[in-house]
Amino acid sequence: MADSFDVVVIGGGPAGYPAAIRAGQNKLSVACIDEWKNRDGTMSFGGTCLNAGCIPSKALLESTEMYHRLQEEFPVHGIRASGVSFDVAQMQKRKGGIVKTMTQGILALFKASGVTPLQGHGKLLPGRRVAFSAPDGTRRELTAKHVILASGSAPIELRSAPFQAPHIIDSWGALDLEAVPKRLGVIGAGIIGLELGSVWRRLGSEVTVLEALPDFLPTADQQLAKEAARHFKKLWLDIRLGAKVTGARVTGSAVEVTYTDSKGEQSLTVDRLFVAIGRRPYTGDLLSAGTGVELDERGFIKVDHQCRTGAEGVWAVGDCVRGPMLAHKGKEEGVMVADLIAGRFGEVNYKTVPSVIYTAPEIAWVGQTEEQVKASGRPYKVGVFPFLANGRARAMEQAQGFAKIVAAQDDDEILGVHIIGPLAGELIAEAVLAMEYSASTEDLQRTIHAHPTLSEAVHEAALAADKRAIDSINR
Ligand code: FAD
Ligand code: NAD
Numbered sequence: 302m303a304d305s306f307d308v309v310v311i312g313g314g315p316a317g318y319p320a321a322i323r324a325g326q327n328k329l330s331v332a333c334i335d336e337w338k339n340r341d342g343t344m345s346f347g348g349t350c351l352n353a354g355c356i357p358s359k360a361l362l363e364s365t366e367m368y369h370r371l372q373e374e375f376p377v378h379g380i381r382a383s384g385v386s387f388d389v390a391q392m393q394k395r396k397g398g399i400v401k402t403m404t405q406g407i408l409a410l411f412k413a414s415g416v417t418p419l420q421g422h423g424k425l426l427p428g429r430r431v432a433f434s435a436p437d438g439t440r441r442e443l444t445a446k447h448v449i450l451a452s453g454s455a456p457i458e459l460r461s462a463p464f465q466a467p468h469i470i471d472s473w474g475a476l477d478l479e480a481v482p483k484r485l486g487v488i489g490a491g492i493i494g495l496e497l498g499s500v501w502r503r504l505g506s507e508v509t510v511l512e513a514l515p516d517f518l519p520t521a522d523q524q525l526a527k528e529a530a531r532h533f534k535k536l537w538l539d540i541r542l543g544a545k546v547t548g549a550r551v552t553g554s555a556v557e558v559t560y561t562d563s564k565g566e567q568s569l570t571v572d573r574l575f576v577a578i579g580r581r582p583y584t585g586d587l588l589s590a591g592t593g594v595e596l597d598e599r600g601f602i603k604v605d606h607q608c609r610t611g612a613e614g615v616w617a618v619g620d621c622v623r624g625p626m627l628a629h630k631g632k633e634e635g636v637m638v639a640d641l642i643a644g645r646f647g648e649v650n651y652k653t654v655p656s657v658i659y660t661a662p663e664i665a666w667v668g669q670t671e672e673q674v675k676a677s678g679r680p681y682k683v684g685v686f687p688f689l690a691n692g693r694a695r696a697m698e699q700a701q702g703f704a705k706i707v708a709a710q711d712d713d714e715i716l717g718v719h720i721i722g723p724l725a726g727e728l729i730a731e732a733v734l735a736m737e738y739s740a741s742t743e744d745l746q747r748t749i750h751a752h753p754t755l756s757e758a759v760h761e762a763a764l765a766a767d768k769r770a771i772d773s774i775n776r
Contacts, residue, residue, distance in 0.1 A: 306330045308642060309431050309445040311423035311587065313337070314348020315355075316619025316631030317451030318407050323636045325414030327643035332443065333416055334423035334433055340477070344420045344436070345404035346411075348453050349620075350628040353473040356403055358496055360396040361476065362659050365503040369661070374698050387504060389480060396476075425450065427591040429614050447614045447642045450594070450602060451635060452587050454580040454620035459488060462549035462576055468556050469549055472497060475575040481506050486558055486571035490517060490540050492658050493577040495533070499660045502538055509569055511544035511560055513578075521656075522670035522719040524685075528702055529664055529721055536661075549574055582621045597623075607647070608638050616642075630654050653736045657726035662702045665729035668717035668736055671707050680710035684742065684766030688722040690773045691761075692753035699723040704762040706732075706742060713741035718762075724755055731759055742766045 308324040310317045313335030321333035335346050345352055368387050375382055411418050421435040431443040456471040458464055466474055475497045481504045487494045490512035502508040517540065518526035533540060541562065548559045556574040560567050582601045588594050593612035595603045602617040604610055610617050616638045619631030630649070637647035658664040674681045684706045688694040694701075702722030708715050718732035735745055745763035750756045761770045768775035 304441055305444045306332050306417070307445065308332075308447045308449060308639070309334065309423070309443050310449045310451060310635075311425065311431065312348065312451030312453055312619070312621075313346035313407070313418070314451060314453050314619060314631065315350040315628035316453070316635045317348065317449065318346055318410075318635075319632045320449050320451060320618060320635030320639045321416045322410055322414045323639035324642065325411075325416045327639060327645070329639075329643060331416050332419050332445075333411065334419045334421065334431070336420070336422045345401075346407040346418065346420075347400075347404040351404050351407075352400060353476060355628050357396045357400055357476050358472075358493075358500070359659055360399050361392060361500045362496060364392045364395065365500045366661050369503040377698055389478075389504070393477070393479070422586070424586060424589055425592050425594065425615065426589050427593070429612075432589075445614075447616065449635070449638055450584075450587065450610070450615065450617040450621060451619045451631070452585075452621045453583050454626055455583040456576070457579045457581050459546060459576050459578055461546050462488060462558070462574060464576065465551055467573070468551045468554075469574045469576065472575070472577055475501075475573075475577075478573065482571070482573040483507065484509070484571040484573075486511065486556065486569055486574040487577060488546055488558075488574065489513075489577040489579065490542075491577060491579065492656075494575070495538075495658055495660050497575065497577070498538055499536065502536055508538050509571065510538060510540040511546055511558070511569070512540060512542050513545055515543040517542060520670075521664070522666060522705065522707075522717070523672055524705060525664065525666065525719045525721050529658075529660075529662075532662055532701065532721075533660075580620065580626055584621060607641060608634050624651060625654055625656065627654065627656070650737060653733050655729045655733050657729065659726060662699070662722050663725035664721045665725035666717065666719040667729055667733050668715070669707065670717055670719065671705075674707050674716050679716075681707055681716065682710050682742075682766050683707055684762045684764065684770070686758045686761035686765050686770060686773055688755070688758055691755060691758045693755050693757070694723055696753065697723055704728065704758040706745075706759075706762045706766050708742045708766050713743055715740055715742060715745070715763075718759070720759070722755070722758065728755055728759055731756060 307329035308331040310321045310333040324331040424432045433441045485506040487498045487510040490510045498508045517530045544560045544562045546560045550557045558569040594610045604622045618634035620626045633649045640647035655667040687703045689700045705719045707717040742763040750760040764770045
């Protein structure tokens, strides 16, 4: 096998593997190195996202939402079901099957685009050389015209509550629980805490979420955050804000958590404590001395707006560089870099990276929040349309939440779209496309939306921005 490639990618997650595939499509010789090891000792491409992140979490969210709806909504539809129960082992088996199919699919995609998969550890050496070590101890040195670093991220450990499996766990542990904990403590009311907290709450866990900040979802549009908090309360997710964890002690089969909040010192006893306070860039044993690749003060690999590091021919993409830690952001960066290497056009529009929280109701947004637009001083207008007035949402028995559009007063440009409601994560795609094309609310107003669909809520929100909504009262 040739040890010289046009491109070597280190990391086969959603940033690295698309970079490798696009490089192959661009007729470049390419190898993709990945060291991901599963709990059973097997190795697979796909990184955090496919193996222990996006995909397994969505599999469990889907199963548990179905169970929850069966309990809460089916009677309203006139469907009576008795003796309904769930089987965590089967849910986990289904989740495992989906992960396996998708991660093995990457190998088929590699084959189709001529990518050489190398399972093992990669380390960048000076001069665009890469030291590859296979699990059996075999070592090879690869040379490349270009190296793409896509080493991803790892969960942040909390000093006052260090991981201690099986009691104090990270998101991978929370995805793999074999039984429903009677009491689950979650530290961090961020995306992971809310998604996986919802999974176990729906199956009956008493879930208490301790969040250090005084505000809930502080980076989201605040009207949306308030609506979300209301719904999580209804699900009986006990979210305690302004809670600073001071310690966690495993005592027998329980965990005693101590924290302080505005009322003073508090304690909480749970069966499992799940720490979800964010992720940090992972660059463990990735860079040897003298490569010219630099890290910033938070450990991210320093890159320019097109993901070039300070070393000639070395690029970095995904969670290991600045920007939101999202699979689709990493994917676009990987594809951009593989195109730039091939001399093609490549760009990522960081202003239109959508965020989705896959809870029920789902939460999604793109662009600026109303608070950000207000702070910018640019005159703006807002259109909000409630799903209560949307026929499809009514028919689905999911008439909760709203679609909100923030647009410029002067030229009508859409600046931000915020949706909480059924399938918000799907609906946001229209807003992303609209913003990508610098659309105005008038463009959306004049776009025909099929009836009855959830997408009419986005259409009506655009109309509401000019007080011209048809299906709700304009305020
Ligand atoms: P990773 O996916 O972390 O992949 C990096 C890969 O590189 C890994 O396989 C690692 O083993 C390998 N590697 C690292 N160093 C080396 C080395 N030196 N040699 C060889 N291999 C190496 N994002 C979303 O957009 N949507 C979601 O719904 C979503 N859900 C999530 C749910 C959970 C529970 C978690 C934890 C994350 C979720 N994310 C989600 C975030 C998403 O998983 C990350 O943003 C994404 O995986 C980042 O992709 P990446 O390729 O940069 O890194
Ligand atoms: P996050 O940054 O979304 O949330 C972490 C939360 O923990 C924040 O609210 C923070 O204030 C809080 N926190 C931090 N330190 C704390 C402390 N000591 N005590 C209590 N609370 C504390 O991080 P996450 O939820 O761990 O997710 C990590 C990354 O994974 C995110 O960047 C996210 O983008 C990505 N992710 C995305 C999705 C999705 O797209 N649906 C799903 C899961 C994860």
